[in-house]
Amino acid sequence: MSSLHYRYSAMNAGKSTYLLQVAHNYKENGMEVLLLTSALDERDGFGMISSRIGLKRSATTYxxxxxxxxxxxxxxxxxxxxxxAQFLSVEQVHQLHEWVHTRNIPVMCFGIRSDFQGNPFPGSAALLALADNLEEIKTICRCGKKATMNIRTDENGVRVREGDQVMIGGNSRYRQVCARCFYN
Incomplete structure (x- = not known):
């Protein structure tokens, strides 16, 4: 039986790289995959999944x-x-969960759990509740500890603590941190 998977982490952990590697593995075995990405993410062009190490593929947007x-x-x-996947709605996560279990085709979602204020994204909260398989992708804070949180900075690198949950086009203004650095 197929499963709904959620691979989550803080920023800069290699989620998109991991996703692109999974897509490559399927292709190498002669199987097709459908790549989806949020229409909100236009860092490297609309409808592109790209990693910081230079890998990229076009995708259907949602x-x-x-x-x-x-x-x-x-x-x-x-x-x-x-x-x-943090940009999915709760209803969309329910749709994916039902689709997996009625079509017997796996869905693997990749995203971050919480925003720069430590609040969960609705899509992430729903995935943590419904996913059949959860995997944390680990990354590190500048202090060397495991990063589990994200912070936002302004154009001068000063931490921002208030604002909209999503800042379009602001990927370079986010940083992964451990919980201690998040609260300091």
Whole structure:
């Protein structure tokens, strides 16, 4: 039986690299995958999944109004890979969970758990509740401890503690930190 997987971490842990490696492994074995990414993420162009080490592939985008039952209705793939899964809605996570278990095709979602204020993203909270398989992808803080949180900085590198949960186009203004550095 197939599963809904959630691979999560703080920023800069290699989630997109991991996703692209999984896609490559399927392709090397003659299987097709469907790559999905949030329409909010335009860091390296609309509809692109890219990693900081230079890997990239085009993907189908989803937005807040995407109905995954419609999008995946005729999908003839071995696996669905979802980047930036924190931007999924709770309803979309429920749709993916049902789709996995009625179509018997795995879905692997990759995203961050919480925002720069330590609050969960709705999509991440739903994935943590519904995913059949959870995996933390580890990364480190500048102090050397395991990073589990994210902070946002302004254009001068000064930490920002208030603002909208999502800042479009601001990836370079986020940094992964351990919980101690998050509170200091």
């Amino acid at each position: 937005s807040a109004d995407t109905d995954f039952f419609v999008l995946l209705k005729d999908a003839n793939v071995a696996c669905v890979l979802v980047d930036e």
